Amino acid sequence: MSGRLRVTGASLRYPDAPGAALSGVDLDLPGDALVSVVGPSGSGKSSLLRLVAGLERPSPGTVAVDGIDITTVPAGRRPTAMVFQEETLFPERTVAENVEYGLLLHDVPAARRRERLEVALLQFGLVAVADQLPHRLSGGQARRVALARAWVLRPSVLLLDEPLAGLDARLRRRLLDLVVRTQRRLGGTVLHVTHDLEEALSTSDVVVVLDGGRIRQVGPPREVYTRPADAFVADLTGSAGLLAVDVTPTREAALARVHLWGSDRLVPAHPEAARSPHRGTLVVRPHAVTLEPLPPTRARPEIRGAVGLVQEARYVGERWEYAIETDAGIAVATGPVTGPIALDDHVLLEVADDATWLLPPPGPRGPRRPPR
Structure with missing residues (x-):
C-alpha cells in the first residue's frame, strides 16, 4: 500500500466566508507516511482534509492518489476514509456493527468482511466490548471504534481531523501511539490535523504548516523545527x-x-x-x-x-x-x-x-x- 497524495493548485472558498479557505495549495506527499498538518485556528487544516476526502471540490485545482486523479470522484468511491472530532457512531448498532458498517456499504464479501472485522477489533483493543452499544463506552473506547471503522476499509489515505481532541493527555498519547503502530503495520498515508506541536514533531514523517489557507512549509519534523522557513513557522513550532x-x-x-x-x-x-x-x-x-x-x-x-x-x-x-x-x-x-x-x-x-x-x-x- 502506498497512498502517495498530490494536491495541485487547489483553492477552496465557502459561499458565506469572506476569504478563501485554501489558496493555491500544492502538496506532493510520499506514500506510507504519517503526515501532521499544523497551523492556527482558521488556517485551512480541516478544509484541506475535506478536499482530499471529496466533501469539498477545489476550484481550481486537482487531487490525485497514487497517480490517479480523483478530483471528480465522489467521496464514497475515493480510496480515503475520514475520522472527525466527534465519533458520530450509530447509537443503535453495537461496536462490531459500527466497525463493519463501511465494509457492508462497499459490498465486501462476507468471509473477507469477518476477517477484517476480527483483525480490527483485535488491533484496536475492542474485542471485549464488541457487543456493546456506544452509550456504554468510555471516551477513549469510542474514539478507538471511530478509528477502527475507518481503518477497516484499508484506505490508501486516512484523514484524521483531530479525533483525539478533548481527551486527557495520557489517553491521547496512548491512542496516538496506536495510530502510529497501525500505520507502520498496514501502510498507507495518514493525514493528521493537530494543534499539539510536540505531538506533530515526535510522531510524523512529514509536517505541513498552514496559515491563512496557504502552505508555509513542508518537510521532515527536524527540518521544520531547526530550519524554519520564516518567523511564523519558528514561533509556531516551539x-x-x-x-x-x-x-x-x-x-x-x-x-x-x-x-x-x-x-x-x-x-x-x-x-x-x-x-x-x-x-x-x-x-x-x-x-x-x-x-x-x-x-x-x-x-x-x-x-x-x-x-x-x-x-x-x-x-x-x-x-x-x-x-x-x-x-x-x-x-x-x-x-x-x-x-x-x-x-x-x-x-x-x-x-x-x-x-x-x-x-x-x-x-x-x-x-x-x-x-x-
Whole structure:
C-alpha cells in the first residue's frame, strides 16, 4: 500500500466566508507516511482534509492518489476514509456493527468482511466490548471504534481531523501511539490535523504548516523545527528567541556572519539570507542558550553585549524556562531545576552557534523548502 497524495493548485472558498479557505495549495506527499498538518485556528487544516476526502471540490485545482486523479470522484468511491472530532457512531448498532458498517456499504464479501472485522477489533483493543452499544463506552473506547471503522476499509489515505481532541493527555498519547503502530503495520498515508506541536514533531514523517489557507512549509519534523522557513513557522513550532542581527555574507552559501551580543559569529543560514548585507533575524532555540548568573554588585549592570536581564522564570517540572531581555531582543533559555537564577537577575549568555538558524529576508507568503 502506498497512498502517495498530490494536491495541485487547489483553492477552496465557502459561499458565506469572506476569504478563501485554501489558496493555491500544492502538496506532493510520499506514500506510507504519517503526515501532521499544523497551523492556527482558521488556517485551512480541516478544509484541506475535506478536499482530499471529496466533501469539498477545489476550484481550481486537482487531487490525485497514487497517480490517479480523483478530483471528480465522489467521496464514497475515493480510496480515503475520514475520522472527525466527534465519533458520530450509530447509537443503535453495537461496536462490531459500527466497525463493519463501511465494509457492508462497499459490498465486501462476507468471509473477507469477518476477517477484517476480527483483525480490527483485535488491533484496536475492542474485542471485549464488541457487543456493546456506544452509550456504554468510555471516551477513549469510542474514539478507538471511530478509528477502527475507518481503518477497516484499508484506505490508501486516512484523514484524521483531530479525533483525539478533548481527551486527557495520557489517553491521547496512548491512542496516538496506536495510530502510529497501525500505520507502520498496514501502510498507507495518514493525514493528521493537530494543534499539539510536540505531538506533530515526535510522531510524523512529514509536517505541513498552514496559515491563512496557504502552505508555509513542508518537510521532515527536524527540518521544520531547526530550519524554519520564516518567523511564523519558528514561533509556531516551539519556543524560540527571534533576535535581530547584522548580517554579512560569506563565500559559503550555507553560512553567514552575524553580529550578536557583542561578537561576530558564523551561523547556519538559509541561502537567501547569505546573499547581501542586511538586518536579519536569527532563530535561537532554548537548548542552544546557556546562562551564567552574574554576582550582585552595587552598580546595576547594563543590558549590553552578552549581558541580559531575566524577565520571566517558569518552573515546568523537569527544568526552568527563562525569558531574557538582551540588546538583540528576547532570548529564551532552559536551565536545570536546581538553578539559582531568579527574576531580575543579570546573566551572562552564550549560544551554540551551530544550533541557530538565520531566516531568509521577508518575502511573498508561500512555501519555502530550506536545504537539508
